[in-house]
Amino acid sequence: MKIEADLVIQNASQLLTCSQEAPDLVGLVRNGWMALRGGEIIAVGDQADVKSSVSLDVAEVIDAAGKVVAPGFVDCHTHLVFGGSRVEEYSARLVTDDPEELRRRNVPTGIMVSVEQTRAASADELYRQSAQRLEEMILSGTTTVESKSGYGLDMETELRILEVNRRLEHNYPVEVVSTFLGAHGWPPSMKKEDYIDQLTKEMIPAVSGAGLAEFCDIWCDEGHYTASECRYVLEAGRGSGFEPKIHTGAYSHIGGADLAAEMKAVSADHLNFTPRESLRRLAGAGVTGVLLPGIDFAVRHPKPFNPVPMIEEGLEIALATNCCPGCWCTSMPLIVQLGCRNHGLSPEQAIRAATLGGAKALLRHEKTGSLEKGKRADIQIWNIDRYEDLVYHLGSPMVDTVIQKGRTIVSGGRPVWNTIS
Template sequence: MINGLLKPDLAIENCAQLLTVSENSPDLVGLIQNGYIAIKGERIIFVGNKEAYEQQIDRRDCKVIDGSDRVVLPGFVDCHTHLVFGKSRVEEYAAGLVPGGLEKYRATGFKTGMAASVDMTRLEPEASLYLESHKKIDRMVRNGTTTIEIKSGYGLDKETELKQLKVISKLKQNSKADISTTFLGAHGWPMEMSKDRYIDFLINEMIPQVAEENLAEACDIWVDEGYYTAKDAEKVLRAGMDHKLEAKIHTDCYSYIGGSDLAAEMGMMSGDHLNYTPEAAIKKMIDAKVVGVFLPGTDFSVTHPLPFNPRPMLDAGMQVALATNLNPGNWVESQFFVITLACRKHQMSVEEAIKATTLGGAAALRRNHELGSLEVDKIADIQIWDTDNYKDVAYKHGQNFVATVIKRGQVVVGL
């Protein structure tokens, strides 16, 4: 501060629409017409209108970006991905587009689904896993995503799970996005081991090693018919919590067997999917401040028999997030596509969808105190769209609106 004025390193002036997405915004997105924002180092030091900006800011020697005819908003926070995996399953996906095609594909001897991805990830060298994952992250950043959660879960053995987690650790050090790591050893269990024996292996060997080597911040599990039970999940996730790993859960995607209730009982970070979650469990999750994470790309890719309905949760006041669930069976890298689906197929408003891909995603990672909105003292993760109306994101389908991305105060895309 010089002569009582703030002296930023970077400012964005005259933004057609500045969306702060602050927690208590009455319009959900915190719209400021003709808004201004100033950044010092990694942090935001000013957000407001022109009059306040001219009174509080010394813009000499400051890099200025013209926001005329542009929308400025927080970077997307993608709170649920599986982006470190072996080869593509494009042939399987293409076969499944026509009636009977997937059955014919399997009849030729090819594995499908998670079993195929586990085999391919086990075989993939660490170097190529890293290279392909880095490319995905670069594309995601160019689509406005500045923070990404990445899960393991395509190994189901110690060697491959650790390989995935080590790739994620390297990506953390060398990517333009911030990365949060989740250990999802309980994505399924290996054919060579019983479920109960594998649970013991996770609890007694994998979780302690993952925690000791600081390879993850959270532990996750799949709870559904044919996967793990809520009782199984409690064992695994409590073991994780005993080793300082936060808990989250895939649940209620194809059935309701108590996973969302457990999410509330354990005060988890998030419950993800939630297609079959009943009203009573929704209330428990809200009371426990568990974030509901919706994955519209998944419902689209698998032609889900019961696409998620966010209205009961939104109308009851649940904090919700939207994420890509990028994985080899649902190759979605763009939160723009997620917003399109959420608004058109799942009855979310544009404002609800924008909040869910920014502040909601940050809340699901318990980082909404520093990410997900444009407020003073928060990290300057910002995207600038080449449009003057934020509602275009749900109207003009298939576009990447990003002109500029700012990560921790530095321009990483554009200009």
């Protein structure tokens, strides 16, 4: 008796498995078929492979003729939950980055502006603003998204942000992975050492006790936290059950990547200034390098990240939106386009980094990020007949269908989920 599928996707012009061992990185199958049951992938391949292993007699059918089937995007680095907007700063910086001129024009700048706006927002306001961004992400093909705290920098607001993560995860058909980034900065009213004390002795244990996060993150760069401060905070996090992640090398190289390698962190993110020997250490330690083309574009970064030495050293790479007040981007297709054109990734490297790479950066690679038997049915269907068009059709909406845990949540480019909120 063959197992009965409950949903079949058939006749795809191209199907990208993005499986671990795919020699072309994307695992291209022409005339691709796949069968699902109970939210899980039970068969994938060409028509003969699928029909020989499962029964399709009672399955609902999605015809993907003329389209490309791919894993849902895993957006593994975002600051999804924040209050307000920094559009004034963004607009002003389009014509000048001179701090004197920005001061003269009275333009409020920097992360503390967002901290104030976030502290002032109620849980419901934060939820509403973040839910709108999350809906855009789902419509752009994202089925798993990481969301960091870090615009509160005090116990009350950090917990409020993480509770919004939990509510979003509960109400929307997307997996929201929560990260505690209390060490995104420190409040101007406090000495850094005192805040580190509060982080490690009060905030981390409180977040852990409430079960509100899975990872602990920190920013290691000049003017932010030093590598030894990061070690202290991330070790405290690990002691409370949080695996470490690190923002590092965005504007300097002060040892954050080497610390990530030494601690076998889950990911090291940004890496603009990280030298080859540190990239080699990261690769050797199995750390995933998370690359953020959106922020490099949005801030016109003086030293955009270079993936070439990373790939040569064997580093696993992931692409993410870094959706935040400084880089208001919810679209993984745009990130893939920027990663290719501005940073020299091939379409195959970029698509792989936006799916399986992202899953590795969240320790979800056994569960999602590729289309393989036994994995969760997190799938998207693009309205294009060859995958390179994802990179070529700049800014076009290409996501036709999104399936999460086997359930169709976007169809014909429109939402068909019902939120509970």
